[in-house]
Amino acid sequence: MAKVYYNGDVNDAAIQGKKVAIIGYGSQGHAHALNLKESGIDVVVGIRPGKSQEKAKEDGLEVTTVREAAEQADIIMILLPDESQPKVYKEEIEPGLKEGNSLVFAHGFNIHFNQIVPPANVDVFLVAPKGPGHLVRRTFTEGAGVPALFGIFQDVTGNAKDIALAYAKGVGGARAGVLETTFKEETETDLFGEQAVLCGGLSSLVKAGFETLVEAGYQPEVAYFECLHELKLIVDLMYEGGLEGMRYSISDTAQWGDFVSGPRVVDAGAKERMKDVLTDIQNGTFAKGWILENQANRPEFTAINANESEHLIEKVGRDLRKMMPFVNAK
Ligand SMILES: NC(=O)C1=CN([C@@H]2O[C@H](COP(=O)(O)OP(=O)(O)OC[C@H]3O[C@@H](n4cnc5c(N)ncnc54)[C@H](OP(=O)(O)O)[C@@H]3O)[C@@H](O)[C@H]2O)C=CC1
Ligand SMILES: CC[C@](O)(C(C)=O)C(=O)O
Ligand SMILES: [Mg+2]
Numbered sequence: 417m418a419k420v421y422y423n424g425d426v427n428d429a430a431i432q433g434k435k436v437a438i439i440g441y442g443s444q445g446h447a448h449a450l451n452l453k454e455s456g457i458d459v460v461v462g463i464r465p466g467k468s469q470e471k472a473k474e475d476g477l478e479v480t481t482v483r484e485a486a487e488q489a490d491i492i493m494i495l496l497p498d499e500s501q502p503k504v505y506k507e508e509i510e511p512g513l514k515e516g517n518s519l520v521f522a523h524g525f526n527i528h529f530n531q532i533v534p535p536a537n538v539d540v541f542l543v544a545p546k547g548p549g550h551l552v553r554r555t556f557t558e559g560a561g562v563p564a565l566f567g568i569f570q571d572v573t574g575n576a577k578d579i580a581l582a583y584a585k586g587v588g589g590a591r592a593g594v595l596e597t598t599f600k601e602e603t604e605t606d607l608f609g610e611q612a613v614l615c616g617g618l619s620s621l622v623k624a625g626f627e628t629l630v631e632a633g634y635q636p637e638v639a640y641f642e643c644l645h646e647l648k649l650i651v652d653l654m655y656e657g658g659l660e661g662m663r664y665s666i667s668d669t670a671q672w673g674d675f676v677s678g679p680r681v682v683d684a685g686a687k688e689r690m691k692d693v694l695t696d697i698q699n700g701t702f703a704k705g706w707i708l709e710n711q712a713n714r715p716e717f718t719a720i721n722a723n724e725s726e727h728l729i730e731k732v733g734r735d736l737r738k739m740m741p742f743v744n745a746k
């Protein structure tokens with residue numbers, strides 16, 4: 417079994433007296449900045465002028481430019497979109513780095529795929545929450561946390577592991593469990609998870625189910641409730657009790673259908689295609705495509721995104737959710 421670190425395993429002194437710069441104030445950025453601050457850690461947010469800068473100020477945080485934050489801080493956590501990081505790093509972060517600083521990431525993409533090449537005199541590690549930033553924040557305020565991974569790329573101070581664990585505790589990760597990984601493992605598993613299962617696999621499954629019912633003549637609203645809305649309720653049961661917890665709560669009829677029909681839909685062919693997806697991640701094909709897509713100003717991303725937002729499931733869902741304000745309460 418892998419070693420799992422919890423709050424009691426962490427050396428808090430590793431981060432005390434240090435200043436942490438959170439670069440970016442989006443999904444992960446706001447969660448890390450607020451959670452660390454409420455954990456008693458000295459935080460400054462480095463962010464360009466705009467909406468999220470205003471939000472960081474409204475939230476009562478110390479805010480300055482990216483360059484100034486990187487210069488001031490001992491620990492610099494980069495929480496910009498992966499595709500924006502290399503340019504901002506080169507122009508505004510690298511010039512402020514000092515020997516013995518910690519350069520930190522929440523995802524290994526830019527280090528692993530060679531888009532950011534850090535100097536040899538700083539610690540480089542990742543602390544990657546295994547969940548969306550808004551839930552990293554919400555669970556923290558509820559007294560809980562989202563599990564996290566940490567991984568060391570460069571340890572020049574000899575303290576990188578202690579600092580990484582203290583950081584993970586500060587954002588709430590060590591309430592749920594923190595595991596050691598490598599940049600390679602975090603990058604490849606995170607990309608695979610979001611593409612094959614959590615985001616890509618799931619949205620394709622939901623759309624295919626919805627379309628199958630609608631094309632067979634059933635009402636779109638019924639198909640929406642069946643294939644999308646109820647998913648959260650089923651996944652909540654898996655989150656709480658695994659597959660067996662979910663199967664305990666559903667009817668025996670549903671459980672029998674799960675056993676006999678699930679593998680007909682997600683069959684051996686689907687697993688073979690998952691392996692292809694993993695291969696493209698491992699050999700850099702996916703990363704190269706995403707980097708080039710951004711260099712070309714995202715023509716395919718923009719077109720697909722526009723088509724997706726016009727899908728019937730989205731139109732029906734927007735109307736139905738208006739009648740369920742509690743769904744969007746947070
Ligand atoms: N989203 C998530 O839950 C997870 C993300 N990660 C990783 O965390 C990192 C951050 O991701 P995420 O939180 O999704 O990022 P977001 O897309 O939410 O980041 C948006 C923030 O970055 C700022 N920003 C965007 N582009 C630039 C730029 N060119 N120059 C300066 N600031 C910019 C935005 O400012 P403005 O408002 O001005 O646009 C905003 O403050 C990534 O490495 C990601 O892989 C890891 C785990 C989960
Ligand atoms: C599942 C998507 C994710 O990897 C995440 C929230 O963990 C991301 O990159 O946003
Ligand atoms: Mg992830």
Ligand SMILES: [Mg+2]
Pocket residue numbers: 523606607610
């Ligand atoms: Mg990810």
